[in-house]
Amino acid sequence: MTSSDRLEQVLALLRAGGGRITSPRRAILSALIDHGGHPTAEQLTADVQSRQPDVHESTVYRFLDELERLGVVDHVHLGHGPAVYHFADDPHHHLVCDGCGVVVEVPVKTLEEFQRRVRRDLEFEMELRHFALPGRCGACVGPARAGAAGGAGS
Amino acid sequence: MTSSDRLEQVLALLRAGGGRITSPRRAILSALIDHGGHPTAEQLTADVQSRQPDVHESTVYRFLDELERLGVVDHVHLGHGPAVYHFADDPHHHLVCDGCGVVVEVPVKTLEEFQRRVRRDLEFEMELRHFALPGRCGACVGPARAGAAGGAGS
DNA sequence: ACGTAATTGCGTCCAGGTCGCATCTAGGGC
DNA sequence: GCCCTAGATGCGACCTGGACGCAATTACGT
Numbered sequence: 001m002t003s004s005d006r007l008e009q010v011l012a013l014l015r016a017g018g019g020r021i022t023s024p025r026r027a028i029l030s031a032l033i034d035h036g037g038h039p040t041a042e043q044l045t046a047d048v049q050s051r052q053p054d055v056h057e058s059t060v061y062r063f064l065d066e067l068e069r070l071g072v073v074d075h076v077h078l079g080h081g082p083a084v085y086h087f088a089d090d091p092h093h094h095l096v097c098d099g100c101g102v103v104v105e106v107p108v109k110t111l112e113e114f115q116r117r118v119r120r121d122l123e124f125e126m127e128l129r130h131f132a133l134p135g136r137c138g139a140c141v142g143p144a145r146a147g148a149a150g151g152a153g154s
Numbered sequence: 155m156t157s158s159d160r161l162e163q164v165l166a167l168l169r170a171g172g173g174r175i176t177s178p179r180r181a182i183l184s185a186l187i188d189h190g191g192h193p194t195a196e197q198l199t200a201d202v203q204s205r206q207p208d209v210h211e212s213t214v215y216r217f218l219d220e221l222e223r224l225g226v227v228d229h230v231h232l233g234h235g236p237a238v239y240h241f242a243d244d245p246h247h248h249l250v251c252d253g254c255g256v257v258v259e260v261p262v263k264t265l266e267e268f269q270r271r272v273r274r275d276l277e278f279e280m281e282l283r284h285f286a287l288p289g290r291c292g293a294c295v296g297p298a299r300a301g302a303a304g305g306a307g308s
Numbered sequence: 309a310c311g312t313a314a315t316t317g318c319g320t321c322c323a324g325g326t327c328g329c330a331t332c333t334a335g336g337g338c
Numbered sequence: 339g340c341c342c343t344a345g346a347t348g349c350g351a352c353c354t355g356g357a358c359g360c361a362a363t364t365a366c367g368t
Contacts, residue, residue: 015335018344018345019345019346020333020334020335020344020345020346021334021335022333022334022345022346022347024346024347025346040324041324041325042324054347054348055347055348056347056348056349057325058325058326058327058347058348058349058350059346059347059348061324061325061326062326062346062347063346079285080231081323081324082323082324082325083324083325095272095276095278095280097278098281104276104278106276110275110276114268114271117268118249118287118289121264122249122258122260122264123291123292124249124251124258124289124290124291124292125289125290125291125295126249126287126288126289127252127288127289127290128287128288128289130288131233131285131287131288133272133280133282133285134280134281134282134284134285135272135278135279135280135281135282136278136279136281137277137278137279138277138278141279172313172314173314173315174313174314174315174364174365174366175365175366176314176315176316176364176365178315178316179315194355195355195356196355208316208317209316209317210316210317210318211317211356212316212317212318212356212357212358213315213316213317215355215356215357216315216316216357217315235354235355236354236355236356237355237356309368310366310367310368311366311367311368312364312365312366312367313364313365313366314363314364314365314366315362315363315364315365316361316362316363316364317360317361317362317363318359318360318361318362319358319359319360320357320358320359320360321356321357321358321359322355322356322357322358323354323355323356323357324353324354324355325352325353325354326351326352326353326354327350327351327352327353328349328350328351328352329348329349329350330347330348330349331346331347331348331349332345332346332347332348333343333344333345333346333347334343334344334345334346335342335343335344335345336341336342336343337340337341337342338339338340338341338342
């Protein structure tokens with residue numbers, strides 16, 4: 001699927017739900033597709049404003065909320081900072097390193113057995129879609145502990 | 155150990171580290187001991203101010219930070235709201251229900267095998283001390299789904 | 309009792325959003 | 339092709355949760 005296929009597909013979904021297609025919305029969606037990784041609302045706003053300076057931050061927040069209601073994107077809290085967004089297809093969990101901030105994507109099935117055990121033993125249905133698991137990546141915990149400088153504490 | 159034993163013990167630790175014992179600090183510590191559960195800084199402030207109205211919110215934040223540096227308490231982010239505090243002895247993890255907000259304490263060893271597997275398979279050292287695992291408790295996911303009303307969404 | 313470094317209250321500031329409102333516009337109906 | 343109106347936008351004010359600088363106060367070693 002090309003980027004513009006995806007863009008048109010989401011716009012069609014939006015239209016089908018009674019939503020309207022506006023120039024800010026096209027721009028926000030393009031920025032989201034082009035970014036690829038896990039952008040924050042602020043990063044998306046900056047990307048959009050570099051081409052359309054009048055698009056307001058709150059428009060970005062509201063449209064991201066709507067995309068989430070439509071099931072197109074999910075937000076994830078990586079720790080203390082702002083939330084990040086990613087497309088909801090190919091769902092995955094997130095590990096985020098307190099040391100260097102790197103985000104590791106984990107396939108959903110990797111944690112399935114653990115979730116089953118928690119459900120069985122503790123009668124609790126974990127839902128990790130919107131919260132990353134914090135910790136330290138191999139590079140930050142490993143050989144060069146002394147080198148672990150920049151980071152996002154807890 | 156009685157409450158006042160605990161209080162004096164922490165005060166001694168504080169004194170040993172060059173810290174001073176003041177009336178706000180006694181009051182904050184008493185409030186923390188008396189509360190028992192997982193109070194927020196705001197709740198502790200309210201408790202303290204009911205007896206000593208002049209104690210300021212920022213004093214509570216600063217003293218909690220110091221208690222954390224001393225290893226006396228830990229803070230935990232339960233989700234979207236404010237952080238909560240608990241004594242650092244008897245360490246445990248937290249499950250928090252998005253539906254009703256209940257906090258379930260989980261012994262550290264319950265998750266040890268899972269942490270080992272993540273470390274081995276993904277080269278990542280999970281650190282769950284400061285973040286709860288979100289989800290739904292049995293009561294909220296179970297029989298009466300329709301009844302799940304009040305809550306703390308994601 | 310004194311000196312001084314630690315602590316406090318206060319006010320201001322910050323991030324990360326959320327909301328109300330007047331204005332504008334997309335796009336269905338004609 | 340032009341209206342009409344519900345939906346979307348820009349803007350600014352507001353909110354929570356917490357951090358910070360500063361001057362005044364105070365604990366406590368000597």
